[in-house]
Amino acid sequence: MNKKLHALLLLSVFVVATCGLIYELIAGTLASYLLGDSVTQFSTIIGAYLFSMGIGSWISKYFDKNIISWFIQLELLVGLVGGTSSTILFLVFESAASFRIILYSLVGLTGILVGLEIPLLMRILKDRYEFKDLVSNIFTFDYIGALLASIIFPLLLIPYLGLVKTSYMVGMLNVAVALIVCFNFRKEIKAVAYLQTSGIICILLLLAGFVYANAITNFSESLTYNETIIYSKSTPYQRIILTKKGKVLRLFLNGNLQFSSDDEYRYHEALVHPGLQALPNAQNVLVMGGGDGLAVREILKYPNIKSVTLVDLDKGMTGLFKSNPALLALNKNSLLSPKVKVVNADAFSWLRADKQKFDFMVIDFPDPSNYSVGKLYTNSFYKLAKGALAPGGIMVVQSTSPYVAPKSFWTVDTTLRSVGLRTIPYHNNVPSFGEWGYIMATENPSYKKPDHFVPELRFITKESLDLMFYFPKDMAKVKTDVNKLNNQVLVKYFEDEWSTVL
C-alpha cells in the first residue's frame, strides 16, 4: 500500500468525523434557536443523534458486497441530507406545528448515515492494516476531527458563515471525500462513471445552496424566545410570532409582547368596560388597532351593540385571528361575528376620510416606540378621533405604563385635553405587562361611573374600578408638552423612560 493512499484514507476519516460532529452541532443550535431552552434541545438532540449513530453501526453489518461503492454512495447521501438539513428546518419552521417531527427525523436520518460511515470505512481498510493499527488510526483521527469541529464551529463557522452556509460547506466536504475515494479505488469498483457523475451533481447542488443561502432564508439567527414558537410570519408591516408554553399563548409583534393568554382578560376588560358600560345606549363601536379581536370579544358582550368596525393595518394579523383555531378559541370567534366589519387600512388615513360617527371608540395601538406609530398619538390624530365621536360618546386610548413611563402616559392625557376633550385616566395591573394605563376621553361634561357590569367578567367590579381611578404618588400627574406631528415629544419621552427599564 502506497503512502499517498494511506494518508488519503486517514484524511477521509478525519473529514468524515469532523463533518459528523458538525451536523450534530448544527441540529442542536438550530433547535435551541427556534424552539428555545437550549439545555433541553441540546441534550435531546445529542441523545437522539448518538442513538441514531448506534442504529447506523448496527445496520452496517448488512452491507456485504461492494463496500467501497456503498461507502461512496453513503458519503453522497450524508452530504446531501446534512448539507440541506438546516435549510429544510428553517423553511418548514413557518408551518411550525409539525416542526419537531421533521427536526428529529432529520437528526435521526443524519445520525444513522453518519453511524454507518466509520464501520464501513474500517471494513474497507481492514485488509490494508493490522487490526491494532487500524483501530488506533481510525479513532485517533476520529477524535481529532471531533476536537477540530467543536472548536471551529462556534469560533469560525457560525460567526463567518452562519448555520445555513456551514451546512452546505460541510456537505460539500462529505461529497469531496466520496469523490476522492471513488478516484483512488476506481479499479476496484464498478460503475465509476455513475458514481463520479452523481458526486459532481451533488457538489454542484450544494454549491448552489451555499451561494444562494442568504436568499433561501434571511431568517434571523438570534431569536431569543423562551417558549415554543407555534407560528411565525413576516407581513409587510411587522413580524408576527405566536408562542406557546404550557397552555399559555403569547403574541409578539416585532419582538414586543402584545398579550399573554393567561392575563390578557385583565387588559381587555379594563380597556373596554369602564367606558362601554357607561354608555347603555351605545350601538356603533370603532376599534383601531387590536387586530387580535380580543377587545371586540369584550365589546360583543353588550347586546345593545349593533356594529363594530375594526380598523387594523395588517391583513396578516386579522387573517390569523380569523382562522387559527387556538386564537379563535381565545377571541371567541369575535372577528367572524356578523356584527363585526374588519377594515385593513391605515388608521390615520382611514379616520381622515371617515364620515361615520361612533358611540364608543377603542384606540389600541402599539406603544409609541417610533415616529410612525407616534403619529397616532398626536393632537392631529385626536382631533380626527374627536370628529368621529357621536354626541355623548367616549373614546379610550391604551396609554402605556403610568408606572414605568409616567411622562409618556401623562403626555397622552395632555394631548387629548389639548383638543378639547375631558379625560378620565385609569390603570390596573396586568402581570405580564406590569402596571398599565388607559385614558378615556369624552366631550361630556361628566363621566358617570357604572354601578354594575355585564356578567362573566373576571376582573372588573364596581369596587376594583374605584382603585383603578386612583393614582398613587409614584404615578401622579406630571406636566408635559402636547404631542404634535411636528414635535413628536412622546416618542422621545417613551424612549427615555423605557430605555432605563429594558
Add this chain to the structure above:
Amino acid sequence: MSGRRFYNGGFVKGIGRRSFLLKAGLVTGGIFLSGCLRKIKPNTTYKNISGSIKGPNAKAGHILRDKLPLPAPATTRKVKTLIVGGGISGLSAAWHLQKQGYNDFELLELENHTGGNAHYGSNSTSAYPLGAHYVTIANNEDTPLINFYRECGIITGFENGLPVYNEYYLCFDPEERLLINGQWQEGLVPDFGLPAADKAQVKKFFVLIEELKKAKGNDGKHAFDIPLDNSSADEKYRSLDKISFAEYLKQQGFHSAYLLWYLNYCCKDDYGQQIQKVSAWAGLHYFASRRGKAANAEPNAVLTWPEGNGWLTKQLAASVAPRIIKNNICYSLSHQSDGKLAVQVYDIAKGTSATIIADNVIMATPQFVNKKILKDVNRGVNYDAMHYSPWFIANITVKGLPQSKGAGLCWDNVAYNTPSVGYVNAGQQAISMTNGKRVLTWYLPLCDHEPRVARLAAYTRTYEQWLDMMMPELEFMHPGISDFIEHVECWIWGHGMISPAVNYIWGADRQAAKQPINNNLFFAHTDLSGISIFEEAFHQGLRAAEQVLAYNGKHANA
C-alpha cells in the same frame, strides 16, 4: 478668490471666452472619455436600478437660443394683460390680478405644466419634488403672504395674534440629521465630536445672527427682510453686498472648519453656489431675514409637502387655471406705434404661431430668456452679471434603508463634507404607515466649476455617469443602500436659480432690470431679487401685478 475675479467681469472680456472654451472642452471631453471607457467595460452594479434623465423642455428653450425658424403668425388676438411665464412669479401676478377683480389677462407657459423650478413628479410610492421643496413660516408683518397662506389653508386661524399653521403642512418630526464624525446627529449645525473651540465659533456665529435679526438700519427698516427690497438702505448693511461671504467670515474671525462647512452648505442649499461666490449680504440674509412666529410651531418652522413647493404652485394655479395657456412660447415682443405690445407666440404642441396684441405685459421670465426675446430693447442691463446655478436632482425610490448609527431617518438628511446637500424624505408628511418603500430626493448643486462649464458638463453626462457620482456618496451615508434602490429619476436644471453673486443684489444691474419699459412692459422674477425663494417670487409677482393695476387706473386697496 478666483470666484471674485470671475464675477468682477473678467469673464465678459475676450480672455474669458477662451478660458471658457478650454475649460469646457477639458471637462466635457473628460466626461465623454470616461463614458466611452464605461461602454467598453460595462459596470453591472446598477443592473437593479431603472430610470432616466429628464429636465425642463430643452427643445422649447433652444427655439429661443438657436433662433430656429418658426411659422409666421397665422392669427391675431387681443388681451389687456399678458403674463409670460408660469413660474411662481407669473402665477402670483395672475393670482393677485384675479384677487383684485381684474380678469382680462392670459398667462403663457412654455412647459406643459406651471410651477417653474417648483416642479414635481410622482410615482406609485410617493409624489416628490423636482426643485424647490419647502418654505419657512411667514414673517408676521408680511401681510400679503399671510393672506395667501390663509386662503390656501396653510394658516388655519390666529391665536393671541399669532398665526396657527396647518399641522399637516408643518414639517413632521424628526426634521434634520447630519452624518458627522461617524454618527448621525440630530440637527444640521455640526455638534457631534466637535472640539470646544469649534463649538465656541458656532455659538459666536449664532449670537451674531441673533443681533442681525433684530438689527435695523438708520431708516428704521430691518437690516435683512423678506422681500429683500424691504431691507434697510443703510450703507452699514448694504456694503456687505460688496464682499464675498467667505471674505466677510474671515474678517470677522470665523475660521472653524466645521462652521465654514456648515455656512458653505447653507449657501449651496439656498443659492446653489459656494460661500466664496455668494455675497456676504446674501449669506447673512439666509439666517437673519426669517423672523416668523407661529402659535403652534417653533420660530422659523418649515412647511413642506410630498411634492415640495409644487403644492404651492397648485394652489396659485387653481384659481387662474382657465387663463393659463401651456405649451406656448413667446419668441418676440415689440412696441407698436400705438404703444401697445405685439407679442409673437409659438404653440409647441400645435406647431402654429400667433400674434397677441396686449395693452401691457408682465415678463415673468428669467433675464437670460428676456435677453433673447428683448434683444432689440436697450434696458441698460448687463445680462452677463447674472449667474444661474445648475442643479442635479435625483429622486431615488428605495424599498427600505439599511440600519445606521444614531438618529433615524429625518426629513432632511445631510452628510458632512460631501458634494451634495443631502436628501429629503419625500414621504415625510405622509400620515400612513409605510412598508419601508420611500422616495428620497437627492440634491446636488453643480458648483465646482463656473456655471457655464458645469451646465455643459451636466448635459454631457450619461445616466450611468450620474449614478457614478451619486452612489459613492449614498453608500457613504448608508452602507449597503445600493441593494435597496429600485429606481432613480434624474432631473437636470441647467439654470436652476439665480445666484446672489458679489455686488448683484444691491448693484446697478438688478435695479436696471426691474425697471418697466414704456410703463406697460413689466418684469417679475426671482432673478430680479437675486435669491430664488418662494417668498421673493411671490412678491415679485405681486409688485408687477400692482404695476399693471396702477397702469389701468384700478389701483387695489391691498
